[in-house]
Amino acid sequence: MSDHDIVSPAPESEAELAFEGALRPRSLAEFVGQTRVRGQLQLLLQAASLQNRTPDHILLAGPPGLGKTTLAMIVAHESGRSLRMSSGPAIQHAGDLAALLSSLVPGEVLFIDEIHRMARSAEEMLYLAMEDFRIDIMVGKGAGATSIPLDLAPFTLVGATTRAGLLPNPLRDRFGFTAHLEFYDDAELERVLERAARLLELDVDRGALAEIAGRCRGTPRIANRLLRRVRDYALVHTSGSGDRRGAVGLDAVHAALELYDVDELGLDRLDRAVMKILLERFDGGPVGLNTLAVSVGEEAETIESVVEPFLVRIGLLTRTPRGRVATPAAWRHFGVQRAGQTLFGDDL
């Protein structure tokens, strides 16, 4: 496990996936937050049900761990339809998609995760399938090649992407509805945690829930993961007996998250290494992504897609055309003094 995994928004193991499965909300009413998206989906599903037709195709866009897979499952569940799950990387040829589409039962919901990673040839086949529930299958090669049309059962496509900007316009345009999922605020994360604690039958203090909520980067997946670590800590270290054995208080949260090196802002060791090098070695920047990555011994891709978005979101880092720059808030948070300035930002 790398240093960053505890607050990585990607699932870390099979055990975590099983744990997540148990905590997944099954209905829109149970799904916490994303109020606007929930309202929009509700309307779309009710309208389809009143007209007795398959709901429009839905694109779910947003960072990992915010509930895209959960919403796809809810769409199927709430509209009383079965769900087929696939992903962009599994569809590397048009034939893979043809096999999948032609095996759908009428009305089925097809979920394609990471849809931006599907093969180009499959994307083109999907345009027609989404629009007319039909595909053209090419038979033969060269001058003798012919295309055979194949009718499909009507279906609802739910596509999920972390990179909506990478989807070609013709594909994006064929979704009847696009939902942009936002990071959750602390109050919503507390509700996610409260619900998880109830389902896991954990005894957790209010203050402990609020503390975890403030450290999970606006992401329910990370919230549930931190709760799991804190639960383990409390189980091993609390001296309570009977009903209160394993009860989670603020002390357990502080101790467990210190053990896992997650600070009060949700920053972990890698985040802090990036910021400290930027501040101390490069005097706050600007410095290029690759130089920064080499300096902390990490892949540029990890720094760019996992570390930076959060540092930017909480206002510690900005990306400029000349490179990465630390903000005044970063100087304050790390208590580092800029060369030629006092700790309070005044010029010497």
Ligand SMILES: Nc1ncnc2c1ncn2[C@@H]1O[C@H](COP(=O)(O)OP(=O)(O)OP(=O)(O)O)[C@@H](O)[C@H]1O
């Ligand atoms: N709004 C929510 N309310 C309660 N729990 C949630 C919510 N959103 C997500 N979760 C929890 O977070 C976990 C991760 O959610 P999910 O797998 O749906 O994220 P995702 O956006 O599909 O992530 P990825 O893109 O990495 O697959 C789920 O198991 C679920 O328990």
